[in-house]
Each structure stands twice: as C-alpha cells, then as structure tokens.
Amino acid sequence: MSSQAYTPGLKRKTATIVRKIRRLPIQGDVLVKRGDDVEADAIVARTFIPGEVHVVNVAGLLGTDAWETSEYMLKKEGEQVKEKEPLAMVKGFFGLFKRYAFAPASGTVERISDVTGQVLVRELQVPLEIDAYIPGKVVETLPTEGATIETPAAFIQGIFGVGGERKGRLMTIAETPNEALNAKQLRPECSERILVGGALVNNDALQKATKLGVKGIIVGGIDYRDLTSFLGYKIGIAITGQEDIPFTLIVTEGFGEMPMSEKTFSLLKKFDGKHASINGATQIRAGVIRPEIVIPRPELTTAKLGDFGEKREFLEQGLLPGTPIRIIRKPYFGALGVVSKLPVPLQTIETESEVRVLEAELADGRRVIVPRANVEIIEE
Amino acid sequence: MATDCGSTTSKARFFKKLGNEYRFVASGEAPTTVEAPFEDVTLGVRNAIREVEELTGHKLLAEHGIIAPSSGKKKGVDLYVTTSSAGGGLQMMVAGVVKTMTAESAERAALGAGAIVMDVMAVDDGRRPHEKIGRIRYLRPDMILMAGGTDGGTIKHVVETAELIDAAEPKPRLGVEFELPIVFAGNKEARKLIKLILDKKYALKVVDNLRPVLEMENTDPARNVIHELFMEHVMSHAPGYDRLMKWTPIPIMPTPAAEGKMFQTIAETYKANVIGVGLGGATTNVYSIYENEFVRTVSANLGMSYSICNVLKEAGTENIIRWMPFDIDDEDLRNRLYNKMIRPTTIPQNVEDLVVEHAVAREALRLGFQHHKLLARPLRGIQRQRTIADIFEQEAFEETYIDMLHVDWLAGTGGLLSHAPRRAQSALMLIDGFQPEGVTNLAQDSVFMMPHLGVLSTIHPKAALEIFEKDCLVRIGICIAPRGIGKEEDVMKVVVRMPDNSVLEEQVSFGSIKKVPLKEGEKAEVEIFPFRGGDVGQGSGKRRKVVVEGGVVGIILDARGRPLILPEDNDERKQKLIEGFKALDAFPEKLYEMGGD
Numbered sequence: 012m013s014s015q016a017y018t019p020g021l022k023r024k025t026a027t028i029v030r031k032i033r034r035l036p037i038q039g040d041v042l043v044k045r046g047d048d049v050e051a052d053a054i055v056a057r058t059f060i061p062g063e064v065h066v067v068n069v070a071g072l073l074g075t076d077a078w079e080t081s082e083y084m085l086k087k088e089g090e091q092v093k094e095k096e097p098l099a100m101v102k103g104f105f106g107l108f109k110r111y112a113f114a115p116a117s118g119t120v121e122r123i124s125d126v127t128g129q130v131l132v133r134e135l136q137v138p139l140e141i142d143a144y145i146p147g148k149v150v151e152t153l154p155t156e157g158a159t160i161e162t163p164a165a166f167i168q169g170i171f172g173v174g175g176e177r178k179g180r181l182m183t184i185a186e187t188p189n190e191a192l193n194a195k196q197l198r199p200e201c202s203e204r205i206l207v208g209g210a211l212v213n214n215d216a217l218q219k220a221t222k223l224g225v226k227g228i229i230v231g232g233i234d235y236r237d238l239t240s241f242l243g244y245k246i247g248i249a250i251t252g253q254e255d256i257p258f259t260l261i262v263t264e265g266f267g268e269m270p271m272s273e274k275t276f277s278l279l280k281k282f283d284g285k286h287a288s289i290n291g292a293t294q295i296r297a298g299v300i301r302p303e304i305v306i307p308r309p310e311l312t313t314a315k316l317g318d319f320g321e322k323r324e325f326l327e328q329g330l331l332p333g334t335p336i337r338i339i340r341k342p343y344f345g346a347l348g349v350v351s352k353l354p355v356p357l358q359t360i361e362t363e364s365e366v367r368v369l370e371a372e373l374a375d376g377r378r379v380i381v382p383r384a385n386v387e388i389i390e391e
Numbered sequence: 392m393a394t395d396c397g398s399t400t401s402k403a404r405f406f407k408k409l410g411n412e413y414r415f416v417a418s419g420e421a422p423t424t425v426e427a428p429f430e431d432v433t434l435g436v437r438n439a440i441r442e443v444e445e446l447t448g449h450k451l452l453a454e455h456g457i458i459a460p461s462s463g464k465k466k467g468v469d470l471y472v473t474t475s476s477a478g479g480g481l482q483m484m485v486a487g488v489v490k491t492m493t494a495e496s497a498e499r500a501a502l503g504a505g506a507i508v509m510d511v512m513a514v515d516d517g518r519r520p521h522e523k524i525g526r527i528r529y530l531r532p533d534m535i536l537m538a539g540g541t542d543g544g545t546i547k548h549v550v551e552t553a554e555l556i557d558a559a560e561p562k563p564r565l566g567v568e569f570e571l572p573i574v575f576a577g578n579k580e581a582r583k584l585i586k587l588i589l590d591k592k593y594a595l596k597v598v599d600n601l602r603p604v605l606e607m608e609n610t611d612p613a614r615n616v617i618h619e620l621f622m623e624h625v626m627s628h629a630p631g632y633d634r635l636m637k638w639t640p641i642p643i644m645p646t647p648a649a650e651g652k653m654f655q656t657i658a659e660t661y662k663a664n665v666i667g668v669g670l671g672g673a674t675t676n677v678y679s680i681y682e683n684e685f686v687r688t689v690s691a692n693l694g695m696s697y698s699i700c701n702v703l704k705e706a707g708t709e710n711i712i713r714w715m716p717f718d719i720d721d722e723d724l725r726n727r728l729y730n731k732m733i734r735p736t737t738i739p740q741n742v743e744d745l746v747v748e749h750a751v752a753r754e755a756l757r758l759g760f761q762h763h764k765l766l767a768r769p770l771r772g773i774q775r776q777r778t779i780a781d782i783f784e785q786e787a788f789e790e791t792y793i794d795m796l797h798v799d800w801l802a803g804t805g806g807l808l809s810h811a812p813r814r815a816q817s818a819l820m821l822i823d824g825f826q827p828e829g830v831t832n833l834a835q836d837s838v839f840m841m842p843h844l845g846v847l848s849t850i851h852p853k854a855a856l857e858i859f860e861k862d863c864l865v866r867i868g869i870c871i872a873p874r875g876i877g878k879e880e881d882v883m884k885v886v887v888r889m890p891d892n893s894v895l896e897e898q899v900s901f902g903s904i905k906k907v908p909l910k911e912g913e914k915a916e917v918e919i920f921p922f923r924g925g926d927v928g929q930g931s932g933k934r935r936k937v938v939v940e941g942g943v944v945g946i947i948l949d950a951r952g953r954p955l956i957l958p959e960d961n962d963e964r965k966q967k968l969i970e971g972f973k974a975l976d977a978f979p980e981k982l983y984e985m986g987g988d
Contacts (some may be wrong), residue, residue: 037562064558077547121558126550126584133557171733235725247701248692248731266729293917295697295735304485323671340737341727363812363979366738385737 021168021263021387022286022299025281029164029305030150034157035314036277039345043158045229046138051307054140055149057295064215065115067321068250070128073101076130084130086120103291109115137218146307148286163311165282165304167263167275171227173242173251174259174304177388179226181306183283185209188276191268193232194219196285205287205304209280210270212260213240217241225291229279229304230268233332252292259291261302271338274389282306283316330383340385345384348373392443392451392468393843394436394475396423396477396635398673399696399735400806401432403439405447406841406858413854414762417860418838419443425477425633432477433633433638445727456638462862468973471639471937472850474842475630480674480689481505481621482564484532484934486512486556488539488548489773492859493577499540499686500576500610501940503751504617506534507674508689512555514539514548520555527559533625535571536613543602549581553588560592565628568680570594576613577602580959594624608770621645634859647676649845650804651687654678655910656848658833663799668756669841670805672696675759678745680775681766682794690761691823695748695807696735703728703864706754713957714750714823716968717743717985724795738810742982745812749820756824795828795953796874796928802864804836814943815906815977818867828874828920828953829928830937833867868912868942872949873925876956877901881922883950899950902958904971909941922950944975970986 043049069084070077083099086092092114099112118134146174149164160299182204184196192208194215203228206220212230214237220228239245264273282325287306294300330336334350353369358364366382373379394403396414401842403419419442424435433456441450450466451457458467483506490513509530511558512523535556539549556573563571572594582597590596592969596619597879598612622642626632626648636643654667658680669676675693679686692701708721727747731737739745768791773846803821817835840863848855873883881901886893890913899905901922909915920936921927929935939946951971958964973980 016870022403061560064521064524066524066555102842111538125553127547127554129551129554131554234722235729236722246703246729247704248698249700249735250697265733266726267723282780293733295733332438339734340730340740342741344730361979361981362739362740364738364810382738382740387734 012079021170021389022166022279023168023389024166024386025278025307026163026311029147029166029197030159030162031145032153033143034153035139035364036142039139041154041156041158043149043152044148045152048258049143049149049160050144051146051286053143055160056142058077059136059139060139062118064121064389065132065134067098067112067115067130067132069099069112069130070122073099073110075101075128076176078125079138080125080128080130081123088120088123090120091118092120092132097167098132109330132169133223143179144290145305146309158229162305162309164308165278167278167304169261169263169291169304170265171249171251171293172236172247172259172261172314173254174227174256174294175252176288176290177226177252177259177287178286179203179205179208181205181279181285181287182281183207183280185276188231188271188273192216193227197225198221199223205229205289206230207276207283208271209276211268213237214240217260225258228260229261229263229289231262231264231271232267233260233262233351235266236267238266238287239387249293249295251310252290252294253292259289261289261291261304263347265339272389273346279304282379330386335389336386337389338371338381338385339387341381343373343381346373346379351378354371392440392457393472393840393847394439394471394473395649395842396436396475397424397671398476398480399423399440400672401435402839403436403443404838404840405443405449405451406847407852408854410509411863413857415838415840415858417446418474420444423477425629431634432629433476433631433634434780436473436635439843456634456891458583464745464787470847470851472641472843472846473639473648474644474646475626476674478669478816479618480647481625481645482508482509482531482533483536483617484508484510484512484527484561485536485550487540487577488514488545488552490516492605493540493602495766495771496608497536497576497613499539499608500601500613501536501617501687502687502766503620504614504624504687505645505651505687505689506688507689509691510730511565514550514551521731523555524559527556527561530560531564532571533564534575534620535619537573538576538601538613540581540600541605542579542600544578546578546581546584546733547663549577550584552583556595557588557592563624565625569624570623571630572596572737573614574598574616574620575939589793594620596620597751608771612782615693616640616675618644619643635950641846643850644842644846646842647674647687647689649842651678651685652845652848653841653855653863654802654858655680655685656856657800657802657864660856661800663832664791664797665800666760666800668759668825669803669822670695670752670755670803670807672806673698673932675755677759677763679763679793679884681767681798683731684767684792685765687765688759690759690762693762695755695805697732699735699751700732701727702751702755705758710754711750711774711965714753715746716965716969716972716982717746718961719747742979746978746982749811749816752820753823754985755800755964756820760825763772765769766794767791767793780837791810795826797829798827798831800808800832800834801825801827801870802834802836804839804841806839809836809839813977814865814867815975818870818944818947819975819977821867821948822872822949822957824871826872826953826955827870828872829852829926830935830939831870831872832940833870833942833947835865835867837863837865843866866940866942867942868909868947870947870949871917871919872951872953873921873927874953875921875925875931876954877922877924881924882923883922883948884920885946885948886918886920887946892937897948901950901952902967903950903974905943905948905974906976908944909939910944913941914938915941915946917946925950925952947975
C-alpha cells in the first residue's frame with residue numbers, strides 16, 4: 012500500500028504580516044536594534060569579506076630554490092605591500108645583477124612558503140552590507156548575523172523568477188490579465204518602475220525594458236526561448252536569484268502564454284503606483300522558495316489584520332470540499348475551480364497509475380477528476 | 392521503520408516480522424521539510440510516518456519522536472533507521488595533483504562515499520591559482536577531500552593545493568560558525584606540512600593515502616572518514632537533524648551510499664556483474680559492480696524533477712523527442728518540461744504526458760551512464776608496455792572497463808521507475824537508457840525501498856535480505872540483445888525450452904523487439920542464434936545456450952542492434968516505437984490511437 016498527497020499553493024494576500032530575516036553570509040556587525048523603524052534601503056548589518064588572493068611564484072621568478080624563498084624576501088608575513096613594490100630580490104654574480112619579484116596588487120603578505128616557493132598576497136578586505144529590503148520595524152536581532160524586519164503588507168508569490176532583490180513603484184501596463192506585454196507599450200515613464208503585464212512578455216519587450224531601466228516585470232507567462240535569450244544561457248536547474256541581469260522578472264503562472272490569474276492581477280492593479288520590494292529568487296526543492304512581491308502597507312494596524320489567524324488555520328487543513336484550487340498540469344493546465352469531492356480510495360487514472368484524486372468543479376461548470384498532486388490551493 | 396529524507400519527499404517504509412519472515416507492510420510519503428520555511432527535517436519524517444499510521448492503525452509516533460522499543464502489538468517499533476539526501480545531500484569538493492591520477496582517485500573515493508562532487512581540482516587542470524581560489528570560495532562545500540602524491544612522491548604540489556585552499560578560506564554550506572571538515576588522503580610524507588597549513592582553521596582529518604602507489608587505489612579509509620564527518624559535521628548542522636539523530640541508534644547514511652549497498656547485495660547474492668541506477672528527482676546515481684570493482688557516480692544535475700531541464704539542456708530536444716511515438720512541437724516540449732521543473736510534484740495525468748516523462752528519463756539514464764563510464768575505467772598513470780597497435784588504439788585504451796556483454800544484471804530504483812504503471816515501461820527505459828548487450832537480467836525496486844534496506848542491512852542484514860528478495864526486488868525479465876548492427880533482412884532466432892518442456896521458436900527481424908512470456912520464478916533454456924554479425928557473448932554470429940529466469944514481462948528479444956540507432960525517417964521511427972510498445976504490451980491502447988498522425 013502506498014499513498015501520496017501534496018497541496019502546494021502560492022500565496023496571494025491583500026493584507027498580512029511579512030517578516031524578513033536579513034542575514035549576513037558570514038559573521039559581522041549588526042547595525043540596528045530591536046524596535047528600530049527602518050526604511051527599505053537602511054543598512055542592517057555589515058561585514059568584511061577577505062580580499063582577493065594573488066599567488067606569486069617567487070622562487071620561479073628569482074630562479075632560486077623553493078626552500079630558500081624566505082631568505083630572499085623583502086617583506087615578511089603580515090607586512091603591507093603596495094602594487095608593483097618589490098616583494099623579494101636576489102643578487103646575481105658579485106651582486107651585479109638583481110632579480111625581483113613584484114607585488115601584483117596592494118595588500119598584505121599572507122604566506123611565504125619554503126615548500127612551494129610561492130608567496131600569497133591578499134588584497135584589502137571588501138565590505139559587504141545587507142539592507143532591510145522592506146521598510147518596517149526591527150522585531151529581532153540575530154547577534155553577529157543580522158535582524159528580522161516586520162511590516163504589514165500585501166504579499167504575492169510568483170511561480171518562477173530570475174534576478175534578485177529590487178525595489179520600485181508598481182506600474183500596471185496591461186489592461187487585462189490576458190494581454191501580452193509588448194515593446195510598444197513601454198514608454199520612458201516606465202523607468203525605475205516594476206511593470207505588471209498580462210499573459211506573456213516577449214523578447215522585444217524585455218530588450219526595451221532593459222533600455223528604459225525598469226526595475227522589474229511581473230507577468231503571467233514567458234516562453235522558454237525568450238527567457239533563454241534574456242539570460243544569455245539556458246536554465247537547467249530551478250535555483251535562481253543570482254543572475255546578473257538588469258531587472259528582476261517574476262512569472263506568476265508558468266511557461267508559455269498564460270493569462271495571469273485574475274486575483275493576482277487585480278491585487279497588483281489595486282496597488283498601482285505603490286512601492287514594492289520584489290525578489291525573483293526561486294528554489295524548487297524541499298521547502299520551496301518562490302519569487303515574491305511585497306507591497307508594504309504601513310497604514311494597516313494589527314487590529315485590521317485580525318482575521319489573518321483564522322484563514323491560516325483553514326489553509327493548514329489542506330484540501331477540503333469548497334477549497335479554491337487551480338489545476339497545474341495537462342490536460343486542464345491553468346483551469347480554476349473548487350474542490351467538489353475528495354474520494355478516499357486510490358483511483359486509476361488514464362496513465363493506469365493508482366493515485367489519490369479529487370473532483371473539481373471548474374469555473375466553466377465542468378466537473379473533472381484530477382490527481383491531488385496536480386492542483387494547488389489558491390491562498391487568498 | 393525506515394525513512395529516506397529525499398531532496399523532495401521523505402519516504403517512510405514499515406517492515407514487520409510476519410510469522411517467521413520479515414516483510415514490507417506499508418509506506419507513506421510527505422514533502423521534505425529541511426529548508427525554509429520549516430527548517431526541521433523531523434516534520435516531514437513525522438508526516439510520512441503518520442501516513443503509515445493511518446494506513447495500518449499501528450501507533451508509531453509520540454510527542455518525543457518515534458516510539459521505540461515496541462510496546463505491544465500495535466504500538467512502536469523495535470528499530471528506526473534513516474538515510475538522507477535532503478538539502479542537496481553531501482556536497483564535496485575534491486583535489487589532487489594530477490587530474491587523471493590522484494584527482495580522479497579522490498573523485499572516485501568521494502563518489503563512493505555517496506557524495507555529490509561539485510568540482511575536481513588538480514595542479515594540471517588548466518585553471519590559474521586565482522581562478523581556483525575564486526571557485527573554492529564560491530562553492531561552499533560540506534567537505535573537502537584532498538589527495539595527491541603517491542607515498543614518497545611529490546610534496547610541493549600537495550602543499551601548493553593546501554595553500555590555495557587555505558587562501559580561499561572556504562566556509563561550510565551549513566552552520567557558518569563551524570569549522571569546515573577537510574580530509575587529507577595524500578602523500579604521507581606531506582602530512583606534517585599539511586597539518587601546519589590547515590589544522591588551525593579547519594577540522595582536518597588525516598587518513599591513509601588513497602593512491603599510495605600508482606598501481607593501487609585505496610579509497611576505503613577516506614570513504615569511512617567521510618561518513619564519520621558527514622554525521623559529525625554536516626548532518627548535525629542541518630536543520631532538525633540533531634533531533635533525528637537521537638531517534639535512531641545507528642548513523643544516518645547518505646542515500647546513495649545506502650542505495651549502493653543494495654546493488655552490492657545483488658552482486659554478492661547472484662555472484663554477478665551488476666549495473667544499478669537510482670533515478671531521483673534531483674540526481675541520477677549509477678552504480679557498477681564489475682569484476683568485483685565497485686564504482687558509484689552521482690550526476691548531481693540529472694534528475695526528473697527540479698533538474699529535469701538540465702537533462703533537456705544536456706540531451707537536446709531531438710534526443711528526447713526520438714523516444715516518442717507521436718509528433719510534438721519542440722517549443723511545446725520545452726515549455727512542458729520547464730513547467731514540470733517549477734511544479735515538480737505534479738504527475739502525468741494522461742498517457743501522452745507519461746510518454747514525455749519516460750522519454751526524458753531514458754536520456755537521464757543515458758547521460759548518467761555516460762558520466763559513470765568516465766570514472767569506471769582502469770587506473771591511469773600505470774606504466775604499461777605498449778605496442779604500436781596500442782598507440783593507434785589510444786582511444787579504446789582510455790575507455791571504461793565495463794563491457795556490456797558481461798553485465799549480468801541491470802537494476803533500477805527511484806520514484807519514476809518504481810511508479811511506472813506497467814513494468815514493461817521500466818524495462819524499456821532501462822534498455823533504451825543503458826543498452827544492455829548479450830543476456831541481461833532486468834530488475835527494479837518495487838516501491839522504492841532500496842535505500843531503506845541499505846541502511847537496515849548495516850545492523851540487521853538478515854531482515855534486509857529477506858525483505859529485499861521478497862518485497863523489493865522485482866524481476867522484470869531477461870533482455871537478449873546482440874551487439875552489432877545487422878541488415879533489414881537479418882533475423883535473430885531464439886529457441887526456448889519452456890518449463891513445461893514445450894519448445895517455442897521465435898524469430899525477430901533486425902530493428903524489432905518482441906517478448907516471450909516467462910513468469911517470475913520460472914526457468915527456461917534458451918538457445919540464441921543472433922542476426923548476422925550480432926554477438927550475444929560467444930563472438931560474432933555465434934549461437935549461445937543459456938538458462939534464464941523469468942519476470943513480470945518475460946524474455947525480451949531486442950534485435951534493434953547495438954549501438955541502438957532509431958530510424959532517421961520520422962514516420963518509420965514512430966512506427967518502430969509503436970511496434971515495440973505493442974510487442975511488449977507497454978502502454979494502454981489510447982497511446983496508439985494518437986500515434987502515427
């Protein structure tokens with residue numbers, strides 16, 4: 012006997028509490044304290060990462076044996092050195108000819124090796140800072156690592172994205188969620204904005220957006236080909252967020268032309284002109300990370316967010332009759348509906364696999380049977 | 392109770408002593424919860440076990456974890472064991488001096504320990520020191536294995552590598568404040584210097600040289616210490632593992648290590664050369680036990696869920712489409728696979744979609760095996776007497792030592808193979824992906840429990856073997872496939888003396904595939920007359936007589952030739968595929984209705 016059940020879901024919330032842990036990759040100093048109000052650009056923590064290392068083959072350059080390298084060094088371990096400054100020197104016959112090994116960069120002599128004849132010069136440390144990403148209150152500090160920022164906000168997850176954290180004002184371009192975003196619609200006022208499109212964005216529009224300096228594009232679908240030419244390479248694994256691209260792209264539904272879900276579209280449209288923090292980082296493994304759109308709503312008080320708790324409880328119960336769902340695999344890909352029945356025994360589907368299924372009533376009135384694994388709960 | 396915390400799902404398998412024998416009873420699965428937002432692996436394990444509780448009515452969980460020891464008929468377990476590849480498994484970087492010698496041995500040792508090798512560094516790998524330093528920094532491995540120098544050989548190059556690692560100051564992936572484990576298994580004369588360089592900042596372990604002399608590879612000490620460090624340093628820092636470790640009395644094993652143990656069991660039980668494969672969501676693990684030589688490879692980015700698009704990238708659409716008996720638009724295929732990548736837990740609902748996934752699986756298997764053969768090859772750097780002919784045949788000399796004609800077993804595990812609705816589908820995937828030659832037994836894991844049994848076998852081998860033979864290993868059948876390419880008019884003839892002594896004669900034209908039913912447990916004597924130029928193990932065109940044991944599918948007569956080349960003409964190719972599927976009764980009729988057009 013075997014059983015399997017999944018209820019993946021993307022979040023689409025008009026009002027919720029968003030908490031972001033801002034953490035340094037290595038230990039450092041935390042610059043904020045609990046209770047502080049911070050802007051999205053405020054630096055929360057800072058550290059220094061070791062500088063680049065240069066390897067100088069001193070023995071080779073001087074023509075000496077590796078074991079006598081220390082003897083010819085003009086600089087000792089730990090000493091500062093400037094670029095092109097002599098590191099080591101050997102005198103030739105009767106001291107007439109001198110040979111030098113020079114420092115390839117300014118920094119510190121880190122190691123002199125009498126085994127390999129190599130000397131390591133390390134450049135100065137490079138500062139590494141992380142900002143708050145969202146405006147809000149510091150609710151917790153993590154000593155030497157960072158802090159947690161909290162804000163009331165609208166929160167929407169996409170299905171897939173590329174590009175890291177970016178901030179800007181939302182600007183709805185498409186009139187309807189079914190419309191494809193094209194280059195002609197993009198005008199100079201799109202600069203620095205996060206654009207909201209409909210069902211598709213093509214390569215021309217992506218190019219134009221790059222020229223205009225937009226901060227992000229949120230769209231229902233994208234063709235794999237346009238994504239590949241935008242990135243300059245093919246994506247093989249769904250781990251993204253580190254791409255070196257001019258703006259962040261968030262896809263809410265999937266690959267191919269896919270109308271943005273009505274709810275996502277109207278939610279984004281509702282906040283047209285508002286500041287948003289977005290992140291395309293996607294990681295599809297255990298504990299999936301999906302791209303996100305955070306629209307801070309400082310006007311909301313805790314009291315107004317009161318009903319949040321109840322909804323959460325409902326979601327944790329998973330699929331129930333009446334749960335709004337979307338089908339995420341052929342042959343009903345993209346169809347919206349509600350769960351009408353949840354039969355307990357395994358059922359044989361067309362492929363002859365025995366799986367847990369549900370019956371859904373689609374928006375167009377059809378009743379269909381689909382594997383439970385092929386639906387996602389629409390969180391509202 | 393045994394669990395496997397996979398990269399996507401945690402799978403629980405419940406075993407019980409029924410009468411005098413140990414048997415598999417029930418299974419449960421749930422999403423793995425090692426990463427955000429849960430960051431506690433035990434939640435997923437609990438959910439998977441809860442499914443078993445629901446299915447069996449046997450109480451297994453308590454507040455503190457798993458109830459052990461068992462207290463009554465329907466409460467608790469006597470033993471809980473687990474494997475893990477969650478959070479990306481064990482990710483290692485290896486380094487050696489010469490790329491094709493000590494670095495390659497180090498790679499084999501790390502892979503043998505069940506690791507994913509992120510990079511192989513060598514003095515002669517063509518990268519400049521600053522590039523290597525940048526790479527080490529970027530990778531953030533769980534552990535580094537350093538080899539290099541035979542005992543008494545080079546010290547300078549080994550120290551050079553240590554200096555580079557030290558300069559890069561690599562940080563472990565999990566737990567930033569902990570020391571990164573480094574295993575040194577190189578020239579023993581260099582140990583003192585290596586300690587001087589690395590001992591202060593890293594958790595350095597020194598073990599016997601894995602290549603003490605060029606003629607010998609000794610990977611066991613390195614492999615054992617990697618397992619130790621995996622528990623001590625890596626697992627203990629992964630979210631929730633501190634608790635999981637307390638639930639089980641024996642060490643958590645990396646999934647590929649446990650899986651490999653069971654393939655080794657097949658080789659030992661049947662005294663045979665075995666090729667095994669674990670086709671997972673994130674990786675494809677290939678194992679070979681050939682002439683007692685055990686090699687394991689983990690192709691980190693060839694998988695059927697979140698790395699499915701990497702299979703697409705490496706294989707190309709043409710190679711995937713060639714396995715489908717219907718036309719599919721290139722763009723449609725790509726968008727479908729990208730959609731599978733971003734929603735990896737979905738399953739095919741219609742036959743067409745199932746065939747698409749199986750086509751990708753064939754390519755993942757092919758590519759995984761290709762990768763495997765690069766490491767399953769003779770040790771390099773050994774002085775050999777070469778003749779002029781050897782020099783001309785340089786390429787052949789460098790190739791793998793695995794000769795498919797001498798592989799006795801081909802076995803598969805992993806979600807996709809185990810969940811294939813008909814066993815004939817798994818048979819075809821294995822055959823097309825690996826292209827076995829001669830006479831090969833085909834087998835598969837029934838419901839994906841090889842890793843579970845692998846870890847169980849370390850403490851209770853008897854129970855593991857009993858369950859393995861009765862409930863895990865499904866004999867699919869026998870594949871008879873001549874090596875070589877024939878002509879259209881050529882025919883392979885097979886005379887089968889069935890268990891009831893009746894004699895059956897079958898002829899298969901070159902390019903075709905057929906089956907002769909022979910049930911599991913039944914034996915038959917088969918006389919094979921390969922097509923002209925075909926070799927089934929006795930030489931070109933020579934007949935072979937062999938006794939075979941049946942399986943769920945039976946005896947598969949594959950006269951499509953080796954290497955397997957599908958017809959170039961699209962219609963002819965589709966026709967051939969449909970013929971093959973029909974001959975093996977591999978798919979429901981519905982598929983054939985949509986083919987051809």
